[in-house]
Amino acid sequence: MMIKQQNAFSHCKFEVPEIIFGRGLLSQVGSCARRLGGKKIFLVSDQGLFKAGWVDQVMQSLLDSGLRFAYYDQVTPNPKDWEVEQGAKEYIRHEADVIVGLGGGSAMDAAKGIAILASNGGRIRDFEGSNNINRPLPPLVLCPTTCGTGSDVSQFAVINDTQRRCKLTIMSRCVAPDISLTDPNTLQTLPGEYIGTTATDALSHAMEAFLSVAASSLTDVNAIRALRLISKSMEKAVKEHSPEDLENLARASLHAGMAFSNSLLGIVHALAHPIGGLYDANHGSVNAVLLQEVLSYDLPAVEDKLPELAFGMGYRTGGDTTSAAEMVQESLNRLLDASGAPRSLRSLGVAEEDLPALAKQAKQDICILTSPRQAEEDDLLAILKRAY
Ligand SMILES: [Fe+2]
Numbered sequence: 247m248m249i250k251q252q253n254a255f256s257h258c259k260f261e262v263p264e265i266i267f268g269r270g271l272l273s274q275v276g277s278c279a280r281r282l283g284g285k286k287i288f289l290v291s292d293q294g295l296f297k298a299g300w301v302d303q304v305m306q307s308l309l310d311s312g313l314r315f316a317y318y319d320q321v322t323p324n325p326k327d328w329e330v331e332q333g334a335k336e337y338i339r340h341e342a343d344v345i346v347g348l349g350g351g352s353a354m355d356a357a358k359g360i361a362i363l364a365s366n367g368g369r370i371r372d373f374e375g376s377n378n379i380n381r382p383l384p385p386l387v388l389c390p391t392t393c394g395t396g397s398d399v400s401q402f403a404v405i406n407d408t409q410r411r412c413k414l415t416i417m418s419r420c421v422a423p424d425i426s427l428t429d430p431n432t433l434q435t436l437p438g439e440y441i442g443t444t445a446t447d448a449l450s451h452a453m454e455a456f457l458s459v460a461a462s463s464l465t466d467v468n469a470i471r472a473l474r475l476i477s478k479s480m481e482k483a484v485k486e487h488s489p490e491d492l493e494n495l496a497r498a499s500l501h502a503g504m505a506f507s508n509s510l511l512g513i514v515h516a517l518a519h520p521i522g523g524l525y526d527a528n529h530g531s532v533n534a535v536l537l538q539e540v541l542s543y544d545l546p547a548v549e550d551k552l553p554e555l556a557f558g559m560g561y562r563t564g565g566d567t568t569s570a571a572e573m574v575q576e577s578l579n580r581l582l583d584a585s586g587a588p589r590s591l592r593s594l595g596v597a598e599e600d601l602p603a604l605a606k607q608a609k610q611d612i613c614i615l616t617s618p619r620q621a622e623e624d625d626l627l628a629i630l631k632r633a634y
Pocket of ligand 1: 529
């Protein structure tokens with residue numbers, strides 16, 4: 247499938263949930279769930295957030311709104327198919343009626359997967375691909391607690407298929423939640439290395455959304471805003487954890503999420519999905535390794551967009567594409583250094599003999615469709631080898 251470049255209001259579609267953003271607003275989760283008709287809430291999170299105290303805050307908010315709840319915390323990084331399938335059984339057993347997902351991409355994607363199975367039945371792999379969900383999902387409130395995933399506004403859910411040892415991507419308007427609620431205060435308990443790696447995920451969302459062949463003026467404005475905020479605040483947020491910089495990264499994640507949910511992504515994510523599936527690797531770290539090599543590959547196809555991309559990263563180039571390319575690459579390198587993320591596939595534990603199979607899987611990933619430069623298996627393998 248070829249997707250034509252369409253940078254005009256007359257040819258774009260832009261979908262977002264209701265968005266609530268602000269420090270201290272986690273206390274509003276209960277009223278959000280109640281507004282969606284909830285009486286018994288299925289709260290999906292993970293054990294790390296319970297220890298940090300954020301789960302307690304959400305539970306208190308639900309109680310303050312007169313709601314009952316069931317709590318499900320069997321969610322691990324790169325959420326697994328069986329965790330989602332077990333969660334759906336629990337949702338049904340508890341006769342819940344609204345799902346709240348609190349956490350990073352793993353908890354929120356698990357919440358989406360549980361919502362799909364709760365109303366559609368079957369196995370999660372039945373819904374892989376684009377628009378394969380037939381029945382409406384239960385109302386969904388998603389609360390991100392990292393600065394990268396964008397799952398709280400996106401039309402994607404990514405779940406690990408543990409039999410095939412790959413990530414399956416589900417794309418549907420149905421999986422965008424009813425309400426996205428971000429409380430940037432939750433970032434204060436996120437360890438420094440996760441601030442860097444999740445912000446790198448947002449950085450790759452913004453760059454890939456901006457360069458996507460399905461980008462529009464509506465996605466561009468969000469992608470550029472995300473790049474500005476990340477360029478301004480990533481280094482300080484990682485080093486100093488200041489509330490202002492953390493809030494900027496939370497806002498950047500939201501903008502990047504709105505951009506990529508509507509323009510889709512590119513080769514970085516097409517490659518990151520099979521790598522994450524095979525190695526259970528940190529998604530932001532995988533993106534960090536791939537970003538520069540993919541940008542170098544894409545450059546001949548995106549020259550006209552480079553001055554605006556450079557502007558997003560804080561430089562004025564007067565429209566000169568050569569200097570814009572240099573500035574974007576230099577800025578990207580600086581941000582990746584600041585993130586503290588690994589810089590090679592080898593350091594992530596990827597085996598060299600797996601690279602051809604990873605390239606083959608990436609060629610089938612949905613994200614490859616919107617890459618600004620077409621890539622065959624050989625091209626993808628060459629990128630992987632350079633990133634090794
Ligand atoms: Fe991502």
